[in-house]
Amino acid sequence: MMKKYTIKDIAQLAGVSKGTIDRVIHNRGNVAKDVEDKVKQLLADIDYQPNLIARNLKNNRIYQIGALLPDPKKDAYWEVCSDGIQQALSEFSAFDIRLNTFLFDPTDTKSFMEHHELLLDSAPDMILMVPLFYKEAKTVLEHYKALNIQVCTFNNQIDASIASFIGQDLYQSGRVAAKLMHSIIDKGDMAIIHIDEKYKNAVHMQEKEKGFKSYFDDLDGFTDDILKCKIRYTETEDKLRDFLKDHPNLTGIFVTNSKAFHVARLLESENKGHIKLVGYDLLSENVHYLKDGVIDFLIHQNPRQQAYLGLKFLIENLVFEKDIPGKHLLPIDIINSENVTPFLRA
Amino acid sequence: MMKKYTIKDIAQLAGVSKGTIDRVIHNRGNVAKDVEDKVKQLLADIDYQPNLIARNLKNNRIYQIGALLPDPKKDAYWEVCSDGIQQALSEFSAFDIRLNTFLFDPTDTKSFMEHHELLLDSAPDMILMVPLFYKEAKTVLEHYKALNIQVCTFNNQIDASIASFIGQDLYQSGRVAAKLMHSIIDKGDMAIIHIDEKYKNAVHMQEKEKGFKSYFDDLDGFTDDILKCKIRYTETEDKLRDFLKDHPNLTGIFVTNSKAFHVARLLESENKGHIKLVGYDLLSENVHYLKDGVIDFLIHQNPRQQAYLGLKFLIENLVFEKDIPGKHLLPIDIINSENVTPFLRA
DNA sequence: TCATAAATTGTGCTCGAACACAGTAATGCG
DNA sequence: CGCATTACTGTGTTCGAGCACAATTTATGA
Structure with a gap:
């Protein structure tokens, strides 16, 4: 039954102060070579996992996420996305996540580009989007990449190398x-x-x-x-x-x-x-x-789940520094008249 | 753009100290009637949500969860349960959750009862179980209920009133x-x-x-x-x-x-x-x-997901005081030769 | 009226990680 | 040698909620 180690425990074990442990963990330098090696070894030995709760307590910044999505009023397919987004937001309500949503007309590439501009103006930390139009989306995604803004796309895949994707094969x-x-x-x-x-x-x-x-x-x-x-x-x-x-x-x-x-x-x-x-x-x-x-x-195709997962990946990357999978394929659900009901609930 | 209120903010707004706010929130008494009403009104007005992260920082106890599950060596159906359990544990690795698993022979009611006894000896805070045998499970569940131990059952339902259930209709x-x-x-x-x-x-x-x-x-x-x-x-x-x-x-x-x-x-x-x-x-x-x-x-039937959700519900109740749904029905997935692959991945 | 009890309210410490800053030891250079 | 500079290390505060306890106000009785 292994104990949970804290920075204080490690400091005691290594015979130094917690400040030094912290410097080693974050590679902030100013640590004597031999001490650094010793602490690193110790950290590896006990498989130290920082307490994410405590870490995020201090880190009380407001995260801005921008969403560029098709307007559900133009195509009912997109209606359930907002449910998935709400679910992700409520799951992470402990953190201050601000979501700015920009809805474009799914039949109009011009609308897509216009709302993309508005999204950029809102200075988001990260972006969730449906890259509905191949050519325009590619341009936009390259723009985001140049700005070093992490993007999650869902529903349809544009380019594996340019942004994370969630959807079906x-x-x-x-x-x-x-x-x-x-x-x-x-x-x-x-x-x-x-x-x-x-x-x-x-x-x-x-x-x-x-x-x-x-x-x-x-x-x-x-x-x-x-x-x-x-x-x-x-x-x-x-x-x-x-x-x-x-x-x-x-x-x-x-x-x-x-x-x-x-x-x-x-x-x-x-x-x-x-x-x-x-x-x-x-x-x-x-x-x-x-x-x-x-x-x-x-x-x-479960657009609800796609939106949910996309937002979840972004948030988990922001607050827990979790990796965002380059590609996340959802199962292909077969629906007939008898199993449809449980799939309809939010 | 609403601000996130802390207990300190509310104290300032109400013109009292954070200790008083805390007493009102937890109904710990020793608060003047008029002050209590005023603070409660204020809390409702701004829809105060406590910061779960900060709350759990202090609450660093070790939670013991017991699992009473069929032995996958006797029936391969149960093999994937451990994947789901691992996923839930890793998702909540920030908390100190200790899981004691007891595997019974799914063809043997006696084995079920024996491992139930062992489980009880381990003094769990909560229990995850597959109530495979109707009569025995009912007895066991009533026992747990008398001891006031929360139980999540999955795979098959015994009695809606006696324990939470996760599975298919x-x-x-x-x-x-x-x-x-x-x-x-x-x-x-x-x-x-x-x-x-x-x-x-x-x-x-x-x-x-x-x-x-x-x-x-x-x-x-x-x-x-x-x-x-x-x-x-x-x-x-x-x-x-x-x-x-x-x-x-x-x-x-x-x-x-x-x-x-x-x-x-x-x-x-x-x-x-x-x-x-x-x-x-x-x-x-x-x-x-x-x-x-x-x-x-x-x-x-997705036993992996069933086990995952069951454990997740228990943990979220322990650490976030979330309600455990009395019944959670999973979708009924139809699988043919062409969509099977994505369902196989962990 | 004043002492004392009771009711109410405020203060300060804790949790673990992060980081600023203070403090100490070691080295360099005139 | 002495003083300055670098190299390293330790201390103390912060985040928000929870809770023990101190402090204050109000009520009660002789």
């Missing part, structure tokens, strides 16, 4: 969707549907598509068609209806983001409930169609 | 299994297989069975048979082989605990790979058959 999540689809459909055509403003900037949707296709490529003797359809958000309904009309043999549809409910709505109104549907995220409309049986599976 | 997890099975099987017979020493004491397996059946009961016009088969652990293979022979129309099997790999092994060797198989837990053998396609889905 999107390629693999495409494979999960494919596996699910494969297990529930009979023979027939399958379609991948992308519903968004700008497909080209949305690397995450392309990754999911690649993963989805790779699964079927790996199957021996699988030759059915995988169709592809890109739809801009504003023209969703008409385009979708045309697409369904053009492909009467469809038996399965994979929607690569949280917009599966648009497809579900149409399938229901056109009595095409036999078409299997796999999509993403627990938006209330998606959950509704999941419970109704129109959507068969949803993959949960 | 087992009835609902049976329904999840049923929904999965329903989505992947064609017409044909289904079987629920229980593989364990003592079925009667294993309420959790009965709950899963009830949930599974209830799903199909809710379906209109579903009339196929749901067979049932209880197998003792020692006689698994022969009994299983007979059962398969007796029911040649089987298309789906649901195994109610982590022993699905026994069935998978047999299905593979008898070339009955077309029979769909749904089971529980990410034991390495299960994962192997999942990747091979013999097992279609596994439900992840």
Whole structure:
């Protein structure tokens, strides 16, 4: 039963004062070589761990964290992020963490850049952000790096070398969707549907598509068609209806983001409930169609947990000097009508 | 931008000394009625939150926690618990938490009681336990309650009123299994297989069975048979082989605990790979058959997370006086061959 | 009225780490 | 040798909450 050593204990053991121990621990110099060696050896021998509580008692500075996030009013997918952020803040309420949140329009790169400027003006110690637009995010992240500001990104990955990332392996999540689809459909055509403003900037949707296709490529003797359809958000309904009309043999549809409910709505109104549907995220409309049986599976990207972990990593680095993992992959949760409920609670 | 108030600030605001504030906060009496009211009002107005760091600095006692857990050497299901426990301990390494672990044989109620006695002798402040055997656990829990020792149970629930519980809704997890099975099987017979020493004491397996059946009961016009088969652990293979022979129309099997790999092994060797198989837990053998396609889905009960949360709740109650939730339900994770990997990492 | 008890309030120390600053010993240089 | 400079070491205060105890005010009774 090992005792917990304090600086005072070590000072006594080494026959010096606690000031000297402190100088050794923090390499602040002004210590005789032989004493330093002796103390260092002692510290190693007893595996000294400083009391983080006492350390932070003195360190009562106010930490400023900036958050650059998509506006949930523009896309409900982002709504739950604030829950995760609140959870992290309350968990570390013992410390004085000030969070400045800047919400940008997820359909507008200009809005992203504008709010980035505002964020910079707020002089944050660290930054939490969703790098939604590849090109702009890369520029911004390089800017932060030059300023030596630690950044945590989540939801989609830009560049492993430039900022810490929390999220799912999107390629693999495409494979999960494919596996699910494969297990529930009979023979027939399958379609991948992308519903968004700008497909080209949305690397995450392309990754999911690649993963989805790779699964079927790996199957021996699988030759059915995988169709592809890109739809801009504003023209969703008409385009979708045309697409369904053009492909009467469809038996399965994979929607690569949280917009599966648009497809579900149409399938229901056109009595095409036999078409299997796999999509993403627990938006209330998606959950509704999941419970109704129109959507068969949803993959949960858990933006709430992503935001929570991102903020937690930043705070733990600030107050405990913990390392921030370069990449933290969340599990890919499979949701059906029976297990959805516990995932909805905050 | 609200300031963080300390006891000193409040003392100044109220025009009294910090000692008086402290007496009011802790209801230690010896405060004039009018002063007490005034200070209480002030505390409420500014929503005073004590600095937990400073509070615990003084409170440097050693906390003893006892753990009564199944021996992982007897059942690999329990192996990952120690990871979760280690994680909780390292997260709270700033506090002096001593954990005494007592491992009992999960097939032997006598072993459970013996180790319970040993646990009591160690004079724990709090207890973490897996109440594997209903009758014995109930006795033991009442004993702890009489001694006023806080207990966290996980994996299976005994009695909501008697101890805190962390785990899955087992009835609902049976329904999840049923929904999965329903989505992947064609017409044909289904079987629920229980593989364990003592079925009667294993309420959790009965709950899963009830949930599974209830799903199909809710379906209109579903009339196929749901067979049932209880197998003792020692006689698994022969009994299983007979059962398969007796029911040649089987298309789906649901195994109610982590022993699905026994069935998978047999299905593979008898070339009955077309029979769909749904089971529980990410034991390495299960994962192997999942990747091979013999097992279609596994439900992840996440014993690692259960143990982690249980210990975390206990510690947070000890050091932060946080409330322990009476019941904490974990999500019911659906696992297939494509999303299993991230769930395996510690 | 005054002594004394009772009620109320203030002061000062503790926890462990961090750090400023005071204090002491060793060395250099004229 | 003596004084200054460097090299090293020890002391004391701070952070916020908690608590023991001292100090003060108020009430009570002879």
